Amino acid sequence: xxxxxxxxxxxxxxxxxxxxxxxxxxxxxxxxxxxxxxxxxxxxxxxxxxxxxxxxxxxxxxxxxxxxxxxxxxxxxxxxxxxxxxxxxxxxxxxxxxxxxxxxxxxxxxxxxxxxxxxxxxxxxxxxxxxxxxxxxxxxxxxxxxxxxxxxxxxxxxxxxxxxxxxxxxxxxxxxxxxxxxxxxxxxxxxxxxxxxxxxxxxxxxxxxxxxxxxxxxxxxxxxxxxxxxxxxxxxxxxxxxxxxxxxxxxxxxxxxxxxxxxxxxxxxxxxxxxxxxxxxxxxxxxxxxxxxxxxxxxxxxxxxxxxxxxxxxxxxxxxxxxxxxxxxxxxxxxxxxxxxxxxxxxxxxxxxxxxxxxxxxxxxxxxxxxxxxxxxxxxxxxxxxxxxxxxxxxxxxxxxxxxxxxxxxxxxxxxxxxxxxxxxxxxxxxxxxxxxxxxxxxxxxxxxxxxxxxxxxxxxxxxxxxxxxxxxxxxxxxxxxxxxxxxxxxxxxxxxxxxxxxxxxxxxxxxxxxxxxxxxxxxxxxxxxxxxx
Amino acid sequence: xxxxxxxxxxxxxxxxxxxxxxxxxxxxxxxxxxxxxxxxxxxxxxxxxxxxxxxxxxxxxxxxxxxxxxxxxxxxxxxxxxxxxxxxxxxxxxxxxxxxxxxxxxxxxxxxxxxxxxxxxxxxxxxxxxxxxxxxxxxxxxxxxxxxxxxxxxxxxxxxxxxxxxxxxxxxxxxxxxxxxxxxxxxxxxxxxxxxxxxxxxxxxxxxxxxxxxxxxxxxxxxxxxxxxxxxxxxxxxxxxxxxxxxxxxxxxxxxxxxx
Numbered sequence: 198x199x200x201x202x203x204x205x206x207x208x209x210x211x212x213x214x215x216x217x218x219x220x221x222x223x224x225x226x227x228x229x230x231x232x233x234x235x236x237x238x239x240x241x242x243x244x245x246x247x248x249x250x251x252x253x254x255x256x257x258x259x260x261x262x263x264x265x266x267x268x269x270x271x272x273x274x275x276x277x278x279x280x281x282x283x284x285x286x287x288x289x290x291x292x293x294x295x296x297x298x299x300x301x302x303x304x305x306x307x308x309x310x311x312x313x314x315x316x317x318x319x320x321x322x323x324x325x326x327x328x329x330x331x332x333x334x335x336x337x338x339x340x341x342x343x344x345x346x347x348x349x350x351x352x353x354x355x356x357x358x359x360x361x362x363x364x365x366x367x368x369x370x371x372x373x374x375x376x377x378x379x380x381x382x383x384x385x386x387x388x389x390x391x392x393x394x395x396x397x398x399x400x401x402x403x404x405x406x407x408x409x410x411x412x413x414x415x416x417x418x419x420x421x422x423x424x425x426x427x428x429x430x431x432x433x434x435x436x437x438x439x440x441x442x443x444x445x446x447x448x449x450x451x452x453x454x455x456x457x458x459x460x461x462x463x464x465x466x467x468x469x470x471x472x473x474x475x476x477x478x479x480x481x482x483x484x485x486x487x488x489x490x491x492x493x494x495x496x497x498x499x500x501x502x503x504x505x506x507x508x509x510x511x512x513x514x515x516x517x518x519x520x521x522x523x524x525x526x527x528x529x530x531x532x533x534x535x536x537x538x539x540x541x542x543x544x545x546x547x548x549x550x551x552x553x554x555x556x557x558x559x560x561x562x563x564x565x566x567x568x569x570x571x572x573x574x575x576x577x578x579x580x581x582x583x584x585x586x587x588x589x590x591x592x593x594x595x596x597x598x599x600x601x602x603x604x605x606x607x608x609x610x611x612x613x614x615x616x617x618x619x620x621x622x623x624x625x626x627x628x629x630x631x632x633x634x635x636x637x638x639x640x641x642x643x644x645x646x647x648x649x650x651x652x653x654x655x656x657x658x659x660x661x662x663x664x665x666x667x668x669x670x671x672x673x674x675x676x677x678x679x680x681x682x683x684x685x686x687x688x689x690x691x692x693x694x695x696x697x698x699x700x701x702x703x704x705x706x707x708x709x710x711x712x713x714x715x716x717x718x719x720x721x722x723x724x725x726x727x728x729x730x731x
Numbered sequence: 732x733x734x735x736x737x738x739x740x741x742x743x744x745x746x747x748x749x750x751x752x753x754x755x756x757x758x759x760x761x762x763x764x765x766x767x768x769x770x771x772x773x774x775x776x777x778x779x780x781x782x783x784x785x786x787x788x789x790x791x792x793x794x795x796x797x798x799x800x801x802x803x804x805x806x807x808x809x810x811x812x813x814x815x816x817x818x819x820x821x822x823x824x825x826x827x828x829x830x831x832x833x834x835x836x837x838x839x840x841x842x843x844x845x846x847x848x849x850x851x852x853x854x855x856x857x858x859x860x861x862x863x864x865x866x867x868x869x870x871x872x873x874x875x876x877x878x879x880x881x882x883x884x885x886x887x888x889x890x891x892x893x894x895x896x897x898x899x900x901x902x903x904x905x906x907x908x909x910x911x912x913x914x915x916x917x918x919x920x921x922x923x924x925x926x927x928x929x930x931x932x933x934x935x936x937x938x939x940x941x942x943x944x945x946x947x948x949x950x951x952x953x954x955x956x957x958x959x960x961x962x963x964x965x966x967x968x969x970x971x972x973x974x975x976x977x978x979x980x981x982x983x984x985x986x987x988x989x990x991x
Contacts, residue, residue, distance in 0.1 A: 354824070417901060417953065423892030423945070423953035584841070587802065591892075593830075596798035598841065600777050647937065649889075653802060653835045 237312045239296035240305060243281040243288035246274045255296035255688065259491040259729050262688040264295040264404070265441035266502035266672030278473035278478055283461035286318035288559045289453070289475065292460065293347070294399045298484045298584075298685025299404040303346045304698075310343055323347040324460055328379035330396070341377070341636060347397035348375075348460070352386065352445070354392045363543070367648035370394065373659065374639040396662040397637060398442060400692050401681055406618035408612045408682065410449050411440050412510035421617055422588040437513065438618035442678045442694045449476055483507040484685045486730055492567030495730050499555035500568075501527025502730060507611060509683065514610040516579070521679070523579050523604050524611060524731070530554055530572040539573065541720075543580035544602050547725030567726065574720075574727025578603045583714040587653035589622040589673065597653070603708075613731075619680030623711070625693045626662040627654060627676035630711055632697040637661040646670035651675050662695055684715040687729045701725040702731045751873055760810030762928050763788070763823060766831070766978065767807065768838035769799035769917050772845070777829050778818030779828075780842075781807055784927065788920030790828060795835040797886050797893045801839050802831040806887045806924060806932065808976050819847035829887035872902060874910040886979045887924060890941045890947065900946060903984050904953035911989040912959060913951065917945040919943025919964045934980060939964040946982045 483504035624630030809826035
């Protein structure tokens with residue numbers, strides 16, 4: 198290479214670096230702007246008389262989310278998803294807002310508090326307060342919802358089987374710390390006449406449901422637990438088990454009946470006709486990010502991200518590295534130049550990628566930096582190996598430790614859910630790996646001697662949310678939470694079932710510490726950009 | 732053979748623990764049975780090793796099913812081949828690994844790559860037949876023509892059906908469903924294992940009931956009529972079991988045909 202060639206390369210590298218810094222700075226600026234000026238413009242209140250277009254876009258901190266209704270526009274008036282049908286003025290849409298990827302972001306929760314305070318039914322005392330017995334109207338009474346987007350989920354103790362019979366649990370549970378007061382309350386607590394345990398969780402995304410509840414899951418079995426998947430009595434199909442974080446309602450119908458009785462305070466829950474209407478609606482709604490402030494449209498340059506690709510995809514498909522890309526919508530942005538630049542060790546040999554992507558020569562420097570970053574993050578997600586340890590049930594199934602990648606658990610093509618399905622104790626709510634959360638209750642679990650212990654935490658466990666174990670009563674299930682989908686992430690912070698990661702960087706940092714991966718700051722940025730583009 | 736082909740058609744990535752069959756057939760190798768901390772060698776093939784009697788054994792690479800677990804001792808049962816070296820250690824094949832349930836924090840050895848294992852190898856790429864089958868049907872087995880006894884061998888002190896046993900139970904259930912059957916008797920056992928040092932490890936008696944329930948419930952969940960399934964338990968190995976090892980902790984499924 199001659200001197201002039203070297204100068205061109207240096208100039209190009211400098212431009213890329215500057216653009217990369219600009220892109221990151223742009224994201225930070227947008228984050229700050231979004232945090233400082235949230236509005237309720239995009240909120241659909243319960244009982245609103247509007248039309249949800251077939252294709253709607255909503256601004257969020259890093260770009261734009263699109264919600265696509267494959268069944269066409271929907272009039273909200275009279276629709277059971279949008280109408281307040283219970284005693285507390287809430288509708289399904291109260292907690293599943295299109296602008297928030299059919300979930301709910303802290304950003305919009307705070308905007309609603311600023312606009313209407315406790316008069317907004319979102320803050321209903323039943324679960325929108327830290328405990329129903331707290332003073333109405335005070336911010337402190339709703340701090341978990343306002344700070345972390347968490348709703349109170351009271352669960353009976355001991356747990357009940359599907360027939361309503363009490364299950365004899367394999368462990369005793371003790372309230373160690375109760376900052377909300379609800380678990381030690383005489384009316385709502387563990388020692389009340391109607392014993393309940395209150396845990397605090399994020400609402401899940403009610404979109405892309407054909408992936409969440411596929412008609413044909415991968416196999417007859419929960420392959421990790423060795424149990425046969427139950428049948429959906431309505432359809433006769435085997436159930437995937439990915440609808441709720443603890444699996445207490447196995448189907449979308451069961452979930453909406455449960456939610457209508459509890460969160461919406463309906464006497465008998467949604468009628469069969471209403472259930473059918475809501476299910477049909479949700480199975481036509483797809484949500485995903487479509488633009489990025491720095492990178493522009495996410496469905497150009499060879500990529501085809503966005504909700505339409507989700508409509509066209511096949512559910513319950515396992516990604517298998519080069520044989521079946523995890524997010525085929527992004528593959529078009531990966532080039533040989535990017536693949537050659539990685540400095541980590543891939544689990545398997547990377548497949549060949551094209552020399553350039555579509556329209557690369559005409560990309561702006563910011564666009565190029567962003568697309569490169571997303572592509573690097575995607576490669577890292579799919580191929581970067583690290584030792585995964587002490588994750589019940591994953592490591593019991595493939596070895597503890599096991600050298601794998603992010604895609605080992607986030608294995609469902611196009612969504613990053615777990616086909617298996619994904620009850621796992623990643624340690625987001627169990628100590629010592631959970632992020633300290635003094636605002637949440639702390640429970641001690643003492644497993645009985647005649648039952649199998651938790652495989653990596655033993656018989657004495659400290660947790661802010663026992664997860665699946667509150668449904669099954671099994672010690673080995675303590676901390677297990679179902680992996681949720683990775684789409685529309687930019688619109689619905691914070692993350693993890695317990696809201697412990699305020700942003701995507703915190704998500705990556707958690708995994709980095711949990712598995713001692715050793716990401717560089719640039720790698721973390723790439724992963725954040727990749728996840729934000731979904 | 733039919734069963735093996737059918738299991739292969741399921742397309743699961745398995746290392747079939749045919750230990751009981753190998754022992755019964757008198758296959759080559761030196762029988763070993765010991766309890767040790769597993770050691771993980773951080774190579775591309777992710778070698779699992781265990782030491783016993785001053786020797787280091789290779790007990791497998793990455794695998795799905797019942798793999799070794801750090802933080803747990805494992806019961807290793809199998810046929811050692813002193814002339815076969817894998818990952819720098821004596822190969823045990825076939826091998827059955829049973830991670831013991833209780834935590835043992837002394838079992839936490841991650842060894843560095845020392846060049847004893849191949850560096851290349853895709854360990855998690857699913858086989859083409861799995862990719863092709865993804866969500867598809869499995870073939871229906873032929874109906875039985877006479878009464879038949881099936882056996883499902885479980886890991887020591889455990890009740891979970893691993894991938895191998897999931898395939899076996901599914902095969903048994905679909906065979907029953909394809910056959911006019913009068914009764915299905917599921918027998919759970921608590922077993923034993925004779926270790927190389929002469930001691931005998933015994934399972935807790937109550938595990939027999941849990942094992943029986945796991946297999947019985949799986950058969951019913953797959954579609955075997957509940958009314959024809961009967962569960963029985965014994966806190967001892969199956970009658971006629973001549974080996975203190977995996978065979979002693981079977982769940983047997985006796986299928987009695989309906990009279991024509």
